[in-house]
Amino acid sequence: MLCNTLNITPETGEISGECCICKKHTETGFKKKFSGNFTCADYISTGEVICPECQYLVKNSNEYRRTMFLLTEDELIKFKKKEAKDIVFNLPNKPFYIYLTKTWQKIGWIRMNEVYNTSNDGIINFLIDYDIIHTSMDTLKKHYDNIHILRELKIPKTVLETGKLEMHHFNKIKEEFDMKTARKFSKYLNSINNNPVYDLALYLED
Numbered sequence: 001m002l003c004n005t006l007n008i009t010p011e012t013g014e015i016s017g018e019c020c021i022c023k024k025h026t027e028t029g030f031k032k033k034f035s036g037n038f039t040c041a042d043y044i045s046t047g048e049v050i051c052p053e054c055q056y057l058v059k060n061s062n063e064y065r066r067t068m069f070l071l072t073e074d075e076l077i078k079f080k081k082k083e084a085k086d087i088v089f090n091l092p093n094k095p096f097y098i099y100l101t102k103t104w105q106k107i108g109w110i111r112m113n114e115v116y117n118t119s120n121d122g123i124i125n126f127l128i129d130y131d132i133i134h135t136s137m138d139t140l141k142k143h144y145d146n147i148h149i150l151r152e153l154k155i156p157k158t159v160l161e162t163g164k165l166e167m168h169h170f171n172k173i174k175e176e177f178d179m180k181t182a183r184k185f186s187k188y189l190n191s192i193n194n195n196p197v198y199d200l201a202l203y204l205e206d
């Protein structure tokens with residue numbers, strides 16, 4: 001899709017086989033050869049060639065690992081962390097891929113073929129560095145709204161990362177709302193350990 005959107009005709013090679021990145025069969029592939037900074041051997045262990053489209057990505061790897069992007073058939077939108085929230089909550093209702101990064105250097109795009117979305121409805125596949133997150137937008141929004149409320153109460157991001165509320169944070173929620181709400185949030189934060197969707201929502205909130 002990337003090459004189509006950007007109107008690029010990738011160079012072709014002469015080897016046929018299964019592409020180690022997108023797993024598609026190609027008749028015009030290249031020899032599988034990666035430079036030392038490709039540290040993701042797990043994702044490219046099957047397949048013996050690289051297809052022309054993926055070869056283009058490999059060549060331009062530095063560009064695509066140092067940005068977040070939204071790719072549709074019409075355009076490639078690159079964006080920064082502070083724009084991520086707007087992009088994520090306004091996904092297009094047509095086929096797309098979305099890539100986010102926390103490291104700005106991992107070559108997560110290598111898993112792009114696993115995160116195709118047909119529309120903004122239902123379960124969305126996000127790729128964040130090497131991690132794939134499947135979630136409905138409702139679930140993500142719910143976490144995001146909860147986090148937003150807690151951040152408005154000046155509860156530090158570090159506390160929200162661990163989910164361990166201190167007494168004075170608990171009291172803050174109680175003062176702002178009531179005891180029931182404070183207990184609800186406390187219980188909620190106890191439940192979000194190792195929840196990748198919550199982590200994504202927290203990442204989007206700044």
Ligand SMILES: [Zn+2]
Pocket residue numbers: 019020021022023024050051052053054055
């Ligand atoms: Zn390929």
